[in-house]
Amino acid sequence: MRTLLLFVIACSVAAACESSDGMTTDETDEIVVKEVNIDSIDHCYLVGKQAEAKAFCKSEGYNKHYCFLLDMSRHSGRYRFFIWDFDSNKVVDSALVSHGCGISNWGDDGTADAPVFSNEYESHCSSLGKYRVGERAWSQWGINIKYQLYGLDSTNSNANGRRIVLHSWEFVNDIEVYPDGSPEGWGCPAVSNAFMARLDTRLKKSTEPVLLWMYTH
Numbered sequence: 733m734r735t736l737l738l739f740v741i742a743c744s745v746a747a748a749c750e751s752s753d754g755m756t757t758d759e760t761d762e763i764v765v766k767e768v769n770i771d772s773i774d775h776c777y778l779v780g781k782q783a784e785a786k787a788f789c790k791s792e793g794y795n796k797h798y799c800f801l802l803d804m805s806r807h808s809g810r811y812r813f814f815i816w817d818f819d820s821n822k823v824v825d826s827a828l829v830s831h832g833c834g835i836s837n838w839g840d841d842g843t844a845d846a847p848v849f850s851n852e853y854e855s856h857c858s859s860l861g862k863y864r865v866g867e868r869a870w871s872q873w874g875i876n877i878k879y880q881l882y883g884l885d886s887t888n889s890n891a892n893g894r895r896i897v898l899h900s901w902e903f904v905n906d907i908e909v910y911p912d913g914s915p916e917g918w919g920c921p922a923v924s925n926a927f928m929a930r931l932d933t934r935l936k937k938s939t940e941p942v943l944l945w946m947y948t949h
Contacts, residue, residue, distance in 0.1 A: 809910035827927040832857040832919035844913025861885030874900025900928030
């Protein structure tokens with residue numbers, strides 16, 4: 733059984749990890765209509781995860797209106813980066829997101845349905861756990877915007893030192909590509925240029941830190 737969710741999204745249109753600072757970008761607003769298929773079991777799981785995320789955000793002083801939930805149990809060619817809106821209690825946007833290649837080839841999709849996660853330096857893997865989305869800066873990738881990520885758990889405590897950031901990558905697609913996977917970088921959660929522009933619009937307006945939670949079932 734599948735559930736069809738229709739989202740009308742106000743968006744701003746304008747992998748590997750990197751390290752420079754400072755940036756500007758031009759933005760043009762337009763309306764995008766996006767149809768997203770989510771397995772009903774995955775949607776139910778999202779509902780459970782958001783409850784824990786909501787409690788965390790309330791107790792730790794994070795943004796209480798939305799969070800980012802990344803379900804890395806899903807194939808990388810499927811939507812698995814979800815913006816959960818606490819006010820409306822539903823997913824309001826979703827996208828593909830890449831993960832680290834590990835010992836596989838950079839830019840390929842060899843671990844699309846079986847990613848390996850690690851907190852170790854030079855592992856080229858993504859790290860599971862909760863993150864605080866930090867400072868906005870210039871990126872050499874995609875639309876030239878990145879956000880620092882600070883790991884909050886023992887499983888991702890080295891994220892900032894490993895230069896794991898949230899950024900866009902022009903090779904990440906705007907729509908699902910299953911059975912193909914998304915290209916794999918060195919551990920950063922990289923998204924499409926269009927989705928990054930929408931994330932940037934949200935994040936620039938937030939006066940509180942935003943939670944990004946990367947997890948598996």
